[in-house]
Amino acid sequence: MFNHFLLSLLIWLPVVGAIPVLLAGSARPNLARWTALLMAVLTFAVSLVLLMQFNADSPLKQFTEDYQWISALNVHYGLAVDGISVALILLTSFVGILVIIGAWDVIQDKPHQYMAAMLVLEGLMIGVFCATDALLFYAFFEAMLIPMFILIGVWGGPRRVYATLKFFIYTFLGSIFMLIGLIYLYNKAGGSFDLNTLAGLRLSMKEQSWLFFAFLFAFAVKVPMVPVHTWLPDAHVEAPTGGSVVLAAVMLKIGGYGFLRFSLPIVPDASEAYAWLVIGLSLLAVVYIGYIALVQEDMKKLVAYSSVAHMGFVTLGIFIAFMLVRSDNNLDAAKLGMQGAMVQMISHGFISGAMFSCIGVLYDRLHSRQIKDYGGVINVMPWFGFFYLFFAMANSGLPGTSGFVGEFMVILASFSANPWIALFAAFTLIIGAAYTLWMVKRVMWGEITNPHVAEMKDINGREAFVLIAFAAAVLVLGVWPQPLIHLMDASVTQLVQQLGNHKI
Amino acid sequence: MPNMNDILILLPELYLVVAACVLLLLDAFMTPARRGVLHWLSIGVLLIAMYLVVAGQPEQTVTAFNGMFVRDRVAEILKVFALLSTALVFVYARPYLIDRKLYVGEFYTLTIFAVIGIMLLVSAGNLLTVYLGLELLTLSSYALVALNRDSSLSSEAAIKYFVLGALASGMLLYGMSMVYGATGTLDLVQLHTAAVHNTMPNLLLFGLIFMIVGIGFKLGAAPFHMWIPDVYQGSPTAVTIFIGSAPKLAAFGMAYRLLESGMGDPSIAHHWQQMLAVLAVLSLAIGNLVAIVQTNLKRVLAYSTISHMGYLLLGLASANSEGYAAAMFYAISYALMGTAAFGVILALARAGFECEEVDDLKGLNQRSPWLAFLMLLVMFSLAGVPPMFGFFAKLMVLQAAVNAGMLWLAIVGAVFAIIGLYYYLRVVKVMYFDKPVEGTEHKPQADVSLRFVLSLNAFALLVMGFCWGPLLEWCKSAFAA
Numbered sequence: 001m002f003n004h005f006l007l008s009l010l011i012w013l014p015v016v017g018a019i020p021v022l023l024a025g026s027a028r029p030n031l032a033r034w035t036a037l038l039m040a041v042l043t044f045a046v047s048l049v050l051l052m053q054f055n056a057d058s059p060l061k062q063f064t065e066d067y068q069w070i071s072a073l074n075v076h077y078g079l080a081v082d083g084i085s086v087a088l089i090l091l092t093s094f095v096g097i098l099v100i101i102g103a104w105d106v107i108q109d110k111p112h113q114y115m116a117a118m119l120v121l122e123g124l125m126i127g128v129f130c131a132t133d134a135l136l137f138y139a140f141f142e143a144m145l146i147p148m149f150i151l152i153g154v155w156g157g158p159r160r161v162y163a164t165l166k167f168f169i170y171t172f173l174g175s176i177f178m179l180i181g182l183i184y185l186y187n188k189a190g191g192s193f194d195l196n197t198l199a200g201l202r203l204s205m206k207e208q209s210w211l212f213f214a215f216l217f218a219f220a221v222k223v224p225m226v227p228v229h230t231w232l233p234d235a236h237v238e239a240p241t242g243g244s245v246v247l248a249a250v251m252l253k254i255g256g257y258g259f260l261r262f263s264l265p266i267v268p269d270a271s272e273a274y275a276w277l278v279i280g281l282s283l284l285a286v287v288y289i290g291y292i293a294l295v296q297e298d299m300k301k302l303v304a305y306s307s308v309a310h311m312g313f314v315t316l317g318i319f320i321a322f323m324l325v326r327s328d329n330n331l332d333a334a335k336l337g338m339q340g341a342m343v344q345m346i347s348h349g350f351i352s353g354a355m356f357s358c359i360g361v362l363y364d365r366l367h368s369r370q371i372k373d374y375g376g377v378i379n380v381m382p383w384f385g386f387f388y389l390f391f392a393m394a395n396s397g398l399p400g401t402s403g404f405v406g407e408f409m410v411i412l413a414s415f416s417a418n419p420w421i422a423l424f425a426a427f428t429l430i431i432g433a434a435y436t437l438w439m440v441k442r443v444m445w446g447e448i449t450n451p452h453v454a455e456m457k458d459i460n461g462r463e464a465f466v467l468i469a470f471a472a473a474v475l476v477l478g479v480w481p482q483p484l485i486h487l488m489d490a491s492v493t494q495l496v497q498q499l500g501n502h503k504i
Numbered sequence: 505m506p507n508m509n510d511i512l513i514l515l516p517e518l519y520l521v522v523a524a525c526v527l528l529l530l531d532a533f534m535t536p537a538r539r540g541v542l543h544w545l546s547i548g549v550l551l552i553a554m555y556l557v558v559a560g561q562p563e564q565t566v567t568a569f570n571g572m573f574v575r576d577r578v579a580e581i582l583k584v585f586a587l588l589s590t591a592l593v594f595v596y597a598r599p600y601l602i603d604r605k606l607y608v609g610e611f612y613t614l615t616i617f618a619v620i621g622i623m624l625l626v627s628a629g630n631l632l633t634v635y636l637g638l639e640l641l642t643l644s645s646y647a648l649v650a651l652n653r654d655s656s657l658s659s660e661a662a663i664k665y666f667v668l669g670a671l672a673s674g675m676l677l678y679g680m681s682m683v684y685g686a687t688g689t690l691d692l693v694q695l696h697t698a699a700v701h702n703t704m705p706n707l708l709l710f711g712l713i714f715m716i717v718g719i720g721f722k723l724g725a726a727p728f729h730m731w732i733p734d735v736y737q738g739s740p741t742a743v744t745i746f747i748g749s750a751p752k753l754a755a756f757g758m759a760y761r762l763l764e765s766g767m768g769d770p771s772i773a774h775h776w777q778q779m780l781a782v783l784a785v786l787s788l789a790i791g792n793l794v795a796i797v798q799t800n801l802k803r804v805l806a807y808s809t810i811s812h813m814g815y816l817l818l819g820l821a822s823a824n825s826e827g828y829a830a831a832m833f834y835a836i837s838y839a840l841m842g843t844a845a846f847g848v849i850l851a852l853a854r855a856g857f858e859c860e861e862v863d864d865l866k867g868l869n870q871r872s873p874w875l876a877f878l879m880l881l882v883m884f885s886l887a888g889v890p891p892m893f894g895f896f897a898k899l900m901v902l903q904a905a906v907n908a909g910m911l912w913l914a915i916v917g918a919v920f921a922i923i924g925l926y927y928y929l930r931v932v933k934v935m936y937f938d939k940p941v942e943g944t945e946h947k948p949q950a951d952v953s954l955r956f957v958l959s960l961n962a963f964a965l966l967v968m969g970f971c972w973g974p975l976l977e978w979c980k981s982a983f984a985a
Contacts, residue, residue, distance in 0.1 A: 069973065070972065070973035070976065071973060071977070072973055072976045072977040072980055073973075073976065110869075113873075135899075138890065139890035139891050139895075140890075142889055142890045142895070143889070143890050143891050145889065146884060146889060149929070149932070150932075150936060153932075153933060153936055153937040154869075154936055154937060160937065161933055161937050164933075164937075165926070165929055165930075165933065168925070168929060169922060169925055169926060169929070172889075172921075172922055172925055173922045176918045176919075176921055176922055177915075177918065179899070179902070179918065180902065180906070180911075180914055180915055180918050183899070183902055183903045183906045183914070184906055184911070186903070187903070187906055187907050
């Protein structure tokens with residue numbers, strides 16, 4: 001019925017919905033909160049409609065909307081989704097509700113602005129996953145920095161200004177070279193930003209290499225990959241809980257998504273030539289950043305580093321597929337790796353979102369993120385302890401949780417390419433367990449040493465709701481990942497087949 | 505003897521001259537209490553002039569007075585936006601002028617005379633008309649800068665502006681005389697062909713260099729930017745806002761007339777392309793780097809202007825119709841952003857409080873969330889973050905540079921966009937993340953027209969980020985022939 005503007009609705013509903021939230025003003029904070037929640041729930045409902053109407057058996061882009069935006073420049077307002085986009089959109093709108101509930105009475109200072117920024121951010125992120133025009137993609141990609149900048153800067157911790165400036169400039173630095181690359185491609189294509197047209201363009205190896213690095217820089221900062229990950233711990237530590245959740249759960253995925261939409265189809269030959277580099281950096285992230293996470297004193301920093309390590313699996317899965325297709329022509333393993341990367345993206349969205357929500361719960365009570373300030377929390381907060389332990393297990397990749405599925409698939413695929421790569425990647429199961437569980441041990445178990453911990457109250461209904469929602473997602477995805485894999489299957493198959501196309 | 509046709513072509517300018525004289529007379533006979541009439545009349549005069557420009561626009565390019573005056577699409581667009589931004593200036597300036605007892609008729613007449621200069625300049629078909637328009641613009645500006653004659657800062661700025669401006673005018677005139685010596689013509693159309701077949705290429709080239717100095721000075725491109733920070737800071741903000749907007753359009757028009765109409769043949773264009781590329785890089789570097797260490801908001805915006813002129817030069821240096829369209833698009837976007845940025849300062853300034861330090865904006869989001877939000881829009885637009893207007897203007901000039909085979913220049917532009925980002929973000933940081941300083945609980949101006957028009961102006965930057973197509977097409981149509 002309204003399929004031909006479903007995607008526009010998904011993008012603009014939260015963005016426009018932010019206006020009444022802002023208008024509610026600081027005088028009527030509850031009105032602002034309820035309006036924001038209503039908008040987020042409506043967006044989620046629309047994304048469920050999208051899921052139900054979506055035909056997962058077809059690899060084609062669906063719900064296409066294509067209008068001339070700027071006819072003088074042949075820029076299109078082009079939106080369409082495939083299975084991968086739908087999964088990420090669902091993740092975004094799901095997390096969108098939870099961050100608003102999570103911030104309900106935690107944010108007391110100008111809650112209307114906070115909620116409005118969250119809604120705008122949500123809409124723009126959905127836009128990134130829908131855009132089929134490179135310029136539109138870029139506009140969404142950059143525009144979402146503005147609300148995030150405000151979120152960290154206004155409601156963040158003591159070093160928020162440093163963190164948010166670093167976040168903004170770092171990400172902008174990465175993407176501006178992509179813009180030059182896109183302009184170059186636009187001229188090369190005779191005046192088109194359409195991603196399909198760009199994907200069909202023949203490019204020499206030299207051109208591809210330059211473009212590959214422009215894209216790599218843009219998306220590597222976003223993912224983030226070693227060595228351009230340094231903004232992430234700062235941004236996470238200083239961001240308010242909701243900001244961290246969105247950052248980890250959705251924003252990092254945009255980097256991985258960018259690799260799929262830009263690097264792979266547009267510069268496949270350069271991607272193959274430099275796959276070793278990306279794989280090397282991914283393994284470095286998995287192993288080295290794992291060790292760095294081990295020594296963190298700050299819980300948020302620890303989870304932030306664990307995010308970098310887990311996102312290493314995403315880039316590993318994507319680029320290992322290259323090796324498999326191009327050298328061994330092993331399409332099945334390549335598909336496995338790519339699917340693993342996708343599942344890992346979604347699963348990491350839930351788990352990291354949940355971990356940051358948990359830390360937010362602790363922070364709201366003690367106003368400290370230092371591990372040493374806690375200890376014995378399980379004695380006073382048994383329910384919370386249960387969730388915390390559960391998500392920690394998921395974070396370290398326990399079978400039965402979603403954390404296991406993606407990592408296992410990527411490791412299996414790597415094994416077909418090169419057992420050594422698989423060996424290094426599998427280290428994460430040990431290191432991940434070490435840093436996460438050691439944190440749990442120090443925070444949850446033992447005697448209560450800090451008198452303030454003894455006064456902490458267990459989670460209330462609102463917090464429980466958020467954590468239960470995350471837990472349900474992690475568990476369902478862990479024991480029954482089939483629907484998610486099926487949703488993305490056709491798109492991933494097509495993507496893997498495209499990897500074999502030479503463009504020189 | 506001018507015939508009726510010439511008069512008709514020149515109608516908007518003639519009308520403005522008459523209107524300015526009438527305003528001057530009215531002012532002399534009106535009591536200061538009724539000055540509001542003059543204010544609204546002046547705005548009306550500008551709007552009517554805008555109507556005359558658009559309504560009387562001929563289909564084809566026409567010339568008057570034996571080619572001295574050209575009326576084409578380029579001139580039309582530049583005039584419309586020069587008049588529009590000046591009307592904005594009038595609206596924004598009034599409360600500021602009243603607070604400082606500068607609310608006098610001269611402000612309006614001098615500004616309108618400057619606008620007439622701009623209109624002549626962008627319509628010039630002859631080197632003499634260029635000079636005539638330029639002098640009318642700059643002489644009026646010198647007087648405007650010194651409007652607050654009791655302020656030593658203002659007088660210093662005016663003297664500095666005058667001395668350097670006279671020097672630049674001299675350079676320009678000297679260059680013109682050499683070009684005339686080499687080619688024997690002052691007419692830009694004849695110059696275009698005569699320049700190719702002249703017998704003294706070195707003389708012509710020297711003339712070109714001197715003319716570029718003049719253009720660089722008017723644009724405020726490094727290394728001819730020295731006057732910009734002092735004049736921006738020293739002038740009353742109500743004058744700074746004018747100097748920072750419409751004259752930039754004029755400078756683009758002047759560069760286009762001299763370089764493209766006069767020296768546009770590819771054999772000569774490649775000389776000035778290189779010179780403009782150097783000016784562009786220097787402006788981007790100096791503008792963006794020096795702005796970082798400034799604490800005075802007006803100086804920050806002054807250095808930001810210099811960097812923006814660097815981007816504009818990126819488009820001009822491409823020396824093709826696409827590049828000119830991009831540069832004009834950029835000049836228009838900058839005029840709108842500049843008026844909005846200074847408009848916010850004018851809205852915040854009160855008697856005895858200039859609001860010209862960056863720190864004066866501390867905690868603005870607490871005091872006046874609406875103005876803070878408008879400034880946020882302006883800053884992100886200046887920084888070139890999508891979906892703001894400023895981003896698409898930057899996109900167009902970068903695209904023009906890449907298309908003209910100057911990929912390296914586009915990369916330089918991109919790198920400095922990142923560096924420039926810092927000081928725009930700092931303004932946002934001060935407004936949103938810092939606490940207000942005790943004792944600076946100044947209430948912003950309550951003038952309804954200012955608040956309303958300023959909101960429209962700032963929101964236009966956001967709206968234009970979504971529908972910049974028509975304006976771009978309009979700009980492109982001017983250079984399509």
